[in-house]
Every structure is written in C-alpha cells, then in structure tokens.
Amino acid sequence: MTDQEQMTRLSELVDGELTNDQANQLLLSVLNDPDARGCLKELLRLRQMTAAWRARKPSRPLVVAMPPRVKRGRVLGRLAGMAVAACVGGVLVLAGVWLGGWLGQSPRTGDDQRAQAPTTAVSAELMQQVGRIFALHESVAGPLAWYAADDQDVRVQVAPADRDQHTPIAVLLEVDGGSGNPRRLVIVCRQQEPAVIDLPARQADQPALRLYLWPKEADGHVQMQYAIAAQEAFGGPASVAGQQAIGLGQVSLGQLALGERVLNVEAAAWPMRERQN
C-alpha cells in the first residue's frame, strides 16, 4: 500500500467507511508509524470539527402547507402532469367544499352566543366530513401527526415513521374578535401527543397564532391541555393556557387581550375513534 493509499484509507477509517476487520488491519499498520499516527490524529480532529454541522437539525418541524384557495392555481400549475396533483388538489377542493358549511358559516351575534352557550357546534354530518377529509389527506401524505385547516390554508405535519399512531382527536377552534369575522379552524391532532401549530396572520383582525394542544380522551370527552398565543403587528403577544374537558358543545378556552381588542377562544372536540368515512 502506498502512502497515498494509506492516507486515503485513514480518511475512510475516520469517516466510518471501513468494516471492523479493515479498520483493525489498518490500525495495526499505523500503530508503529509515528507519521501515520499523527495524520490519523489530525484527521480525527477535522472530523470532530465538522460534527456540529452533521448534527444540525431544523429548528422548526416539517410542515407541508398547501394553500388551496389563494394560490391553488399556482400550486396545481406547478404540479400539472403529476398524478398526485389531481389527488392532492382534489382533497383540498373537497376540504373547502365539505367544511365550507362550518368554516364559512355566518357569525353568531353576541345575543346568540349568550342564548346558546354552550352551543352545540358539532353535527354528525360535520364529524363525518372531518373524518373523511383527514382520512383522505392521510391516504395522500401518509400518517399525519396533525392537520389544521381554515378557510384559506390546509397544513399538515407528517408523523414520524417510527412512532405509533394514537387515536386522532378532532378540534373545532373559533377565535372571535367580535368584528363579525371569526377565524374558524378544523384541527385533527393525536391522543396524548402534543401538537404545536403555527398559523399565519390573515387579516387585520385575525392575528398570527401559535397553538399548543395536548388532548387526552376521558369519559367520552376530550381532556385538553392547551396554550394559545397570538401576535399581531401592533398588539400582543397575548396568550391563554389551561386544561379542561371539551365535548361536542362549544366551550370557552379563555380570552386573548391584544391591544384594545379581546379575542374569545372557543372550542369543541371529539375523539375520532372510528373513521367517519
């Protein structure tokens, strides 16, 4: 073996590219060679220097966001010719149609809210629609850690491959600033798995939100541990956190004070033990 070949082998050794036997043989030949030992030491140092790079991980989770309405033409245009594009687009269009009834329903007045509190937010039909949409998204993207949709965006996070998938929990979340334009979200996360969901600001009265949801099923209800933070350009941040039992009737999770405005946060939730499709 020439010096050049030996150095290349040492480089491979340091990078973990040799088998045990190859490594042992090479190390034996190096032990009595001071120059080769010095070279090995330098190579090990260099390897160590770049370890931080190799260990570097994204600071944000993988979130595949596919805006269905605002940019649908661009998204579908980009994906034209790909079979899955029709599939993904179809799912998103269906999401808009099926959930349009709840996502786009007319806001309740303050009197209505007082008269109906707690309101029954979830119909059997809506439960079926949410179950169907979640199942369709999973059939396209694989198992999901969570799914979140409003009237403009659908966001999903792919579940880690090595983790068991717990029961999906559906959450209908409404953030209402009293302007007659509440932000409604359909979220599906997993039993006993915390979900952190970032949602961008929409309009002047719909601030960016960060949701932390950790649901557990208990006695037919969902025991939800939550933290919700809001941030807008000229107000906030504001947050609300707590834990309470949530069922099919919409209950208040608290209020977010942003500047001079107060946003009411309400939710309904149910375990999707059986897929409603």
Add this chain to the structure above:
Amino acid sequence: MSQPHRPAVPGLIGAEWPRMYRVALRMLNDTERAHDAAQEACVRALAGWEGFNGSCSVTTWLHRITVNCATDVLRSARRQDRLDGALRAQPPGTRPEPQPSELAQQRELADLALSLLDQLPEDCRLSFALTQLDGYSYEQAAEVQSLPRGTVASRVWRAKRTLLEQMNARTGTKAQP
C-alpha cells in the same frame, strides 16, 4: 374513494428532513431560506412521488430535489439582492451553534475549517461537503455525483489534506499529512 397507499415516502421524508435542511443550509447560508427550501423540497417530493421511477435511490432523489429547490431560492434571492442594490448581511445563526462544552480553541478551528471550504478545489469541495457536512456515506455521495466510490474517497482525502495544510499554516502548527 380508493387512494393508492404509499406509506413509504412520508416516512423517508421525515427521516431525511434534517439532512435536506442541512444541504439547503450549506447552499444558502441562511437558516430561514434553508427551512423554506427544504419545506418546498418536501412538497415537491410528495407531489412527485408517483413519478419517481427508481432509477436512483430515494435518498439521492430527495437530495437532487433539495438542491434544485435551494438553487431556485438562491436565484430568487440574488434577484432580490440586485433589486435591493446591496448584498444582504449574513444573518446570525447561519453556522452551527457551538456546543457549550467545546473549547474556544476548537470552535475557532471549526470556524476556520468552514471558512476555508470555498478555497477547496471544485471537484473536492462537493465530495467533502456531502460526506463531512451533509452526512452522506461515500456510497451515497458517489451516487449523487455519479462517480465511483473510490473517486469520492480520493477526493475527500484530498480535500481534508488541503484543509489541514491551510489550517495548520494559519495556526502555525506543523502540517501532519
């Protein structure tokens, strides 16, 4: 409604996601843009999975998509920079966060090694970056570059030798290789 069940690719994407981010970060030198490029690469991979013909490994396929996305982001950023009329200052946090336990000298050497990357010969630089920064094996790096594995090993060694010589020259220590 029956949908094709393709459970493999999301799991693979999840597993490759940190590396896709590192590849984008290395190319873009900007954490935010790297996130955006890697996310876009995941979307493209999910959308293009049906068209993946298996002519290379999925790892290589994902790497190429990531490189393409990062290149797109880079082009877009350059256009923006030209419009702005000035180069953007490199934002903080584009290099790996140093481990608290690391010695200051080691951090300096690591920074020096990374700063010298651009001075490596073109053919060696990519092999080095793929194997030492992105975390690909020699086999995977060979497939990405369409080179024999032995050529990659040789180039990696040459890159290391050059780096060590330059680093030792800078720090005044004896060049070992």
